[in-house]
Amino acid sequence: MTVKASVCVMSDPLIFMMGKYEAVVPIDRMYSENHLWLQAVADREGVYRVGFTSYSIRLLQDVYFLDWNIDANTGVSKKQAIGEIESSKALSTLYAPANGKVLRFNDAVLSDPSAINVDAYGDGWLYEFSTEAPLMHPLAYLKHLESGWERDQRYLKGQVNQG
Amino acid sequence: MPKKLTVVVSQSQGKNPAKARLEEEIAAALLFDPEIDVSLVPHLYDMHADHSGLLFLRSVAEPLVFLSWLYPRATRWTLDRQGVKGQEGTTLLRSEGEDEDADENDEAEESQSAGIGSQGQVPKRRIWCLDLRAYNDAQVYLDEIKRIGAEQSMPTIGLSLSLNGGPHRHRIAPYLEPQKLLSNGKHEPGASTSGVSARPAIELEPTKRRWYPVIDYSRCTNCMECIDFCLFGVYGLDHSGSILVEQQDNCKKGCPACSRVCPANAIIFPQHKTPAIAGANGEVTNLKIDLSKLFGGEEKDPLAMAVAERDAELVADGREAVGMAVGIPKRQTGSDKPRDALDDLIDGLDSFEL
Numbered sequence: 001m002t003v004k005a006s007v008c009v010m011s012d013p014l015i016f017m018m019g020k021y022e023a024v025v026p027i028d029r030m031y032s033e034n035h036l037w038l039q040a041v042a043d044r045e046g047v048y049r050v051g052f053t054s055y056s057i058r059l060l061q062d063v064y065f066l067d068w069n070i071d072a073n074t075g076v077s078k079k080q081a082i083g084e085i086e087s088s089k090a091l092s093t094l095y096a097p098a099n100g101k102v103l104r105f106n107d108a109v110l111s112d113p114s115a116i117n118v119d120a121y122g123d124g125w126l127y128e129f130s131t132e133a134p135l136m137h138p139l140a141y142l143k144h145l146e147s148g149w150e151r152d153q154r155y156l157k158g159q160v161n162q163g
Numbered sequence: 164m165p166k167k168l169t170v171v172v173s174q175s176q177g178k179n180p181a182k183a184r185l186e187e188e189i190a191a192a193l194l195f196d197p198e199i200d201v202s203l204v205p206h207l208y209d210m211h212a213d214h215s216g217l218l219f220l221r222s223v224a225e226p227l228v229f230l231s232w233l234y235p236r237a238t239r240w241t242l243d244r245q246g247v248k249g250q251e252g253t254t255l256l257r258s259e260g261e262d263e264d265a266d267e268n269d270e271a272e273e274s275q276s277a278g279i280g281s282q283g284q285v286p287k288r289r290i291w292c293l294d295l296r297a298y299n300d301a302q303v304y305l306d307e308i309k310r311i312g313a314e315q316s317m318p319t320i321g322l323s324l325s326l327n328g329g330p331h332r333h334r335i336a337p338y339l340e341p342q343k344l345l346s347n348g349k350h351e352p353g354a355s356t357s358g359v360s361a362r363p364a365i366e367l368e369p370t371k372r373r374w375y376p377v378i379d380y381s382r383c384t385n386c387m388e389c390i391d392f393c394l395f396g397v398y399g400l401d402h403s404g405s406i407l408v409e410q411q412d413n414c415k416k417g418c419p420a421c422s423r424v425c426p427a428n429a430i431i432f433p434q435h436k437t438p439a440i441a442g443a444n445g446e447v448t449n450l451k452i453d454l455s456k457l458f459g460g461e462e463k464d465p466l467a468m469a470v471a472e473r474d475a476e477l478v479a480d481g482r483e484a485v486g487m488a489v490g491i492p493k494r495q496t497g498s499d500k501p502r503d504a505l506d507d508l509i510d511g512l513d514s515f516e517l
Contacts, residue, residue: 034459059454065177067372069417070479079459080475081417084436086177090452091436093417095459112178152457159452 014138016055016145023055023145026121031141032097034079037121038135046132050097051125052116055145059156060087063113066126072104078133085113100131168312169200169223172295173207173231173238176372181299182232188301189230198312207231207241208377208433209370216368220247226315228291228308234258235292237433237442240377242290243281244408252291252315256307259296260438278381278429282405289315374434375411376421379442382429389421389430391490392469394477397421415476420469424492466491 014025025031029039030048035056038048052060068083076082076096083094096102105127109115116124136144172190175182186203193201204216207229211217220227220242227249231238235258239251291311293304376389376397385406390398398421399409422430422440431442436453456462463471470491474484 035457056454056458059452059457064179067416069415074479079461081460081472084417084434086436086451090454092454092458093436093460095455097459114178155456156452 014142016142016149018055018058018149021058023053023058024121025053025055025138025142025145027138029121030135030137031144032135033144034095034097036097036126038097038129038131039125041128047103047128047130048135049125050127050129052120053141054120057117057120060085060090060092061117062088063116064088066110066113066116068105068110068127070102072102072127075101097129098131098133098135100129100133103128103130167200167225168198168228168308168315169202169225170228170308171202171204171220171223171230173204173229173233175232175295176206176209182295185295185299185301189304192301192305193308199308205368205370207238208233209373210245211370211373212245214368214370217245217247220245223247224286224288226252226289226291226311228252228293228311230293230295230304232295233433234431234438234442234444235294236379236444237377237431238292238294239290240379240431240442241433242292243380244377247290248281248283248285249288249290250285252289252311254291254293254307255310256293256303257297258294258443260443261297278379278383278427279385279405281380282401282403282407372434373412374416374418374432375414376408376419377431377433377442378406378408379429379431382427384427384429386426388424388426388490388492392424392473392492393421394473394482394485394489395480415479418472418476420472420476423465423469423472426492 011027013027016023016025026037029037031037031053035053036050037053038050041047041049063085065086066083067085070076070082076099078096078098080096081093082096082102085092085094106125109124109126116126118124170193172186174186190201190203193199202219204210204220205214227247229238229242233241235254242248293307295304298304383406385404387406390400390406395413395415397408397410397414399407401407419432419435419437419440422428422432422435428439430440432440433442435441436455470487474486477484
């Protein structure tokens, strides 16, 4: 399995090749190692919109349900379980990307999670989050994808082959 | 007069179009069958005790086929807790993730069941719980419903169709409302010319997603470990001292900790992503992959997970984390050794009146 990453010029997003699929990594935002993007909200220091990266979306595919186990305005610690997601291909618990506070949820994707697939980096945002924790730059996230891809594939194949 | 069969389709929670289509196909196909009363209710697990859907279900005294997006065990014991009781009907269909030829093992398991059994009176009528997740094809379910119909009332033959059903048809009418849910159902309520009930569904009071444990009393031994472990007042005892889920909505959404500590694996969280917790029978394979590890989850042993889950909920409630200090099962090490004569002697002491 070869892993290719092509870095393009200027404001073009970074691309990570998951096999033949181009996982887009826009450079106008930050990332967490658990495959979420965090985009700073204008004029509100330390406040980010959080959503799934296209790497996550490629693995999830069509999202059918999203559900949060916590209320808005709740402090969370990194890796705390905060919700559940079900898609056509996968089920998962969702975990906080860092120590911080979940300020509010995107009600639109709660009632119709398809926005997550339609516009992962825009309308498909999940929640607003305030944190002072250090986050990953796009390039660091790309490296994170490169270094984890073999392992992630093994993890996925391991589950598929179990049956 | 053949007994009528009531078929209830419990809807899925999400916006999955394929699920909605399967529900509609099944309901629409049964709508004009005079031997069958078909109804749609919201997702079983989400209905509160006084939801009209449950009022309706409690009013059904006939044999009941219940189709839902849950493991049959989860369906059966959720119904039981809500006062919809009956004998377990045996379906030939499998549930999600179950092997086609796993049936014999299941029965072996069932016969060894050491649980205290359903609490209260259980009527003779049967309830068949079918798992809508197992097949994509409505016809599979329709065939099984037909088979069940024939099984539960032997005199049912084609000729009885012209008799236009029995006298019980409208017994449950007060609980039924015309329903627009079948999007292309153009039949009008009351306009049923052939005595066919054209009332496919309960008025759908909206439901919110709920989260609470469901006890499988065929497994529960009344050991009380759950009531010791849970610090949120979910469990209680009935007048005869049997454990029950008393305050369902005290439960902490997403937390399956009590299920992990239950030594009999009797506590079901029907919506949990782990099949064993969601009510699967024995070994099953997950049809969907679990991405939790990619999204930040870690692997721990069940007790450590339960303790961490409970601590997270305690802290979220503004209480102190208790770690391993409270309500940890006092199982003796090596308790999985076979019983010996000493065990029998010690247990026998309890039966003496001292």
